[in-house]
Each structure stands twice: as structure tokens, then as C-alpha cells.
Amino acid sequence: MNAETAGSHETAPATTWIGRTREYLERKLPYEKLLPETQPSYVASWIYVFGVLTLGALAMIVLSGALLSLKGPAWYHVSSTGLFANSLHYWSVQLFFMFMVIHMAGKFWMAAWRGKRAKTWITGVVAFVVSIGAGLTGYVLQTNFDSQWIAFEAKDGLNASGIGAWFNVANVGQDMLIHVFLLPAVIAVIVAIHVLLVRVHGVVPPIDAAKIAEVPILQQTPQAEEAR
Amino acid sequence: MIDFALRVPAEVATYFTWGWVSVSVPNLIVIVTMIALFVLALLLPFPRDRHDSRNDS
Numbered sequence: 001m002n003a004e005t006a007g008s009h010e011t012a013p014a015t016t017w018i019g020r021t022r023e024y025l026e027r028k029l030p031y032e033k034l035l036p037e038t039q040p041s042y043v044a045s046w047i048y049v050f051g052v053l054t055l056g057a058l059a060m061i062v063l064s065g066a067l068l069s070l071k072g073p074a075w076y077h078v079s080s081t082g083l084f085a086n087s088l089h090y091w092s093v094q095l096f097f098m099f100m101v102i103h104m105a106g107k108f109w110m111a112a113w114r115g116k117r118a119k120t121w122i123t124g125v126v127a128f129v130v131s132i133g134a135g136l137t138g139y140v141l142q143t144n145f146d147s148q149w150i151a152f153e154a155k156d157g158l159n160a161s162g163i164g165a166w167f168n169v170a171n172v173g174q175d176m177l178i179h180v181f182l183l184p185a186v187i188a189v190i191v192a193i194h195v196l197l198v199r200v201h202g203v204v205p206p207i208d209a210a211k212i213a214e215v216p217i218l219q220q221t222p223q224a225e226e227a228r
Numbered sequence: 229m230i231d232f233a234l235r236v237p238a239e240v241a242t243y244f245t246w247g248w249v250s251v252s253v254p255n256l257i258v259i260v261t262m263i264a265l266f267v268l269a270l271l272l273p274f275p276r277d278r279h280d281s282r283n284d285s
Contacts, residue, residue: 045274047266098258105262106269
């Protein structure tokens with residue numbers, strides 16, 4: 001088998017849905033876009049950092065939450081190590097929401113839905129809304145007087161909106177499963193789509209820089225070094 | 229025992245009220261921190277890449 005025939009599978013037209021999916025992904029999201037080494041110069045701003053800070057906080061939430069679910073409430077409500085893990089989970093959530101709100105405010109004021117990025121904006125908003133649900137169910141799971149007050153205030157709101165037909169906020173078992181499985185799974189999928197859409201369309205340029213957005217300044221490639 | 233049962237083991241936050249606006253101190257701290265971080269993110273210079281700084285010098 002020579003080199004030409006060995007690489008023939010890359011050029012042969014797809015005959016199945018798997019092949020068509022592969023071609024679609026290769027066209028939409030080549031490896032250079034999926035794992036880029038360079039970014040446009042305008043990305044060198046602190047306002048562009050809050051997206052990845054949100055992802056970092058989310059990772060801490062997932063890790064500390066996994067630990068809490070493995071050890072159980074008898075551990076995280078009583079032992080000092082468990083209380084620390086519980087606090088780590090709580091404060092990761094505080095940072096997650098703070099970073100996400102700043103990230104969203106930054107993207108809102110730079111109209112980040114420009115350049116066919118509407119789906120990126122929409123998935124971000126959906127992730128924010130679902131996160132609020134995860135936050136509410138988490139607050140109720142504190143199982144203290146604070147959570148009791150929150151649950152019965154939320155109950156009226158949920159009943160008024162019709163959600164109360166499916167979700168009883170005073171049902172701790174249902175609340176626990178929604179918090180530790182259903183909503184984290186939804187958030188994981190939405191965030192994954194959101195990040196992939198950012199990779200597909202690229203980071204949104206500032207409004208003034210939209211026309212010169214493709215000028216790379218943060219070069220780290222050997223070609224760029226040679227060009228200097 | 230009754231006294232213990234009646235005491236709610238949760239601190240009630242201080243609230244600021246201006247007309248119809250009512251916000252607790254913890255929430256106000258979070259809001260002010262977020263606004264401050266947003267403004268600082270726009271104003272503070274971002275550290276340059278070491279390749280760039282080498283070329284600038």
C-alpha cells in the first residue's frame with residue numbers, strides 16, 4: 001500500500017451518515033479551530049478571561065459536588081472536613097455566578113451575538129437560567145432554616161408559574177436528584193455546546209475591531225517567529 | 229428547651245431600603261464586587277506575552 005492509497009479514505013466521498021457527520025465536523029470544526037494556539041490581539045483583555053473563570057468555577061463545583069454526593073450529608077453536615085468540602089462547593093457556586101454574570105455583561109455590551117453567533121449567546125443564556133435552577137435546588141438542600149424559608153417562598157413562585165405541577169420544592173428526595181443529576185447533566189451538555197460554538201465561530205471581536213479582527217498579534221507559531 | 233426551640237439558628241441580614249428598593253448587605257456586597265470587577269477588567273492592562281515584550285524591548 002503506497003502513501004496515496006493509504007490516505008484515500010480522507011478524500012473518498014461519504015456514503016453513510018457516520019461519514020457525512022465526520023465530513024460536517026471536519027468542515028465546521030477542524031482541529032486548528034478546536035484547539036487553537038493563537039488568538040486575535042483583542043483577546044488580550046481581562047474582560048475575555050471571565051468565560052474561562054466561569055468554567056474553572058464550574059469544574060470546582062462538579063469536583064466538590066461529586067465528593068459531597070459520595071460521602072453524604074452525615075459527613076458534610078458534621079465533620080470538619082465535610083464542612084470544608086460543603087463550604088468549598090458553596091463558595092465555588094458564588095464565584096461561578098459572579099464570573100458568569102460579569103462574562104454575560106461583557107458579552108452583552110459588546111453585542112456578542114454578531115457574526116452568526118446567536119446560538120452561542122442563546123446557549124449561554126440557557127446555561128445561566130438552568131444554573132439558577134441548580135442554585136435554587138442546592139440552596140434548598142442545605143436542609144436548615146434558611147433552606148426551609150427559601151423552599152416555601154419558592155413554592156409559591158413555582159406554583160404560580162406552573163412548574164409546581166412537576167416539581168415540589170418541599171420534596172427533598174426529588175430536589176436532591178434534580179440537583180445532583182438532572183440539572184448538572186443539562187448544564188454539562190449546554191456548556192459543552194456553548195464552548196464548541198465559541199470554537200466554531202471564534203471569540204467575538206470588539207465592535208470597533210470587527211473589521212480587523214483576523215490580525216493575529218499573540219503569535220506563538222514557528223512561522224510567525226521566522227517572519228520576524 | 230422551649231427557649232432553644234424558639235431560637236432560629238440563622239442570622240438575619242441587615243437590609244438597606246431606599247423607597248421600593250430593598251437589598252441585603254450580603255447581596256449588595258456581591259453586586260458591588262461584580263461591578264468593580266467588571267470596571268477593573270475593562271481598565272486594567274492585560275499582561276503582554278513574553279514574546280511580545282521581548283520584541284518591544
